[in-house]
Amino acid sequence: MSDVPRWYAVYTHPRHEMVVTKQLESRSVEAFLPTFVTESRWKDRRVRIQTPVFPAYVFTRIKLAERSKVEPLAAEMTYVRHSAIFAFVTR
Template sequence: MEEGKKVQKKWYALYTKPRWEKKVTTVLERKGVEVWCPLQKIQKQWSDRKKIVEEPLFKSYVFVHILEGEKTNVLMTDGILNFVYYLGKPAIIRDEEVEVIQKYLSEKDASISIQSLGSLDENTRIKVNHGVFMDTTGTVVKGGKKKVYVKLESLEQVMIVEFPIDYLTPL
């Protein structure tokens, strides 16, 4: 290793078996791995009752904060299919992206829906000038007056966050 270069933990996205996000999180925590499975509260309706449940924000994804050398140990966890790849390498998620999602999910009544990046057309680039997402840039997709698609490009996912149009400034 070169002098002056620090070994730093990085955030990576893992692809899990369907509906295994919480199980994988528990197993990785037992292994001593720093893992994060973003959850949001959703109201479910059954024929006889309504219930608030916590569901993973990103279906079949969990995030780990690990060193390069810990990848093999993490991959050997039951329920993990692989790292999420971007440009031929395991996708590194920027700390800022993780912090923005964590901050938003900590707000009362936070609601985020997720769509695959491949299903959207890119249009107007914008900058958010108010709230938790202040100074974040994103792409508006026409169709809703209040919806802003903030790209998490390293995940090839898009976060759809709803807030007033006057929070936005075109770039």
Template sequence: MQTNKQAEQWMAIYTKPRAEKKVAERLADRGYEVYCPTYTTLRQWSDRKKKVTLPAIPSYVFIRIQENLRWEVLKDTAALNFVFWQGKPAVLRDEHIEAFRRFMGELSDTSTVNMADLTSGDRVLIKKGNFDGTEANILKINKKDITLLLPELGIKLVCQHEDIDTLNQ
């Protein structure tokens, strides 16, 4: 027996430029669970310096919603459309949103791995820090850091050598 209630899932909304925080605020006021990652930076004007909060991903807001209710969200004048993938609204897994939330927080100290055993293209496990437990591919190894690709999220991440561990293959 099927139920009419669909499960809520994370989706990405494309917004008008510089409207991310306002869209997130208005949707949250309407009762939706939203996530608009931000960071604070110091900006210099000719007459002053000021701390400003900017979106980490310009023109995007994440919302947890049932797919059949997504048209209600687009009633906001600054919400332009949902992000689509292969003709369907792109759905993000809960663990990816949580991993990104951890990434936006503070990093923690970790132990080291022997870098001589690793080469570009190897698959590794991030063992501590914000993406703890996430598998990644090595793109580039430098003296002080390592560039990883998180294929499920489609993002590059630079971390310290001690933040990763080899996978048993």
């Protein structure tokens, strides 16, 4: 089963989701960060901000055997697990 690419949830440091997504994509790892647009009001202006739907989570599609591509990012992210088994996302 490890030779089949699956979607895995990855926990990141809060507010580092976009950075982790760009780093994964730069290593040819398929990453997905669902976002929505919010409008933030500051003293002098309003700004539209891309906000993650699931704060501190990014989704990656990899073969479990290819984790070595992602391991150098280990300080910024952790795979979501159930006991010792990596939790993959199903429909």
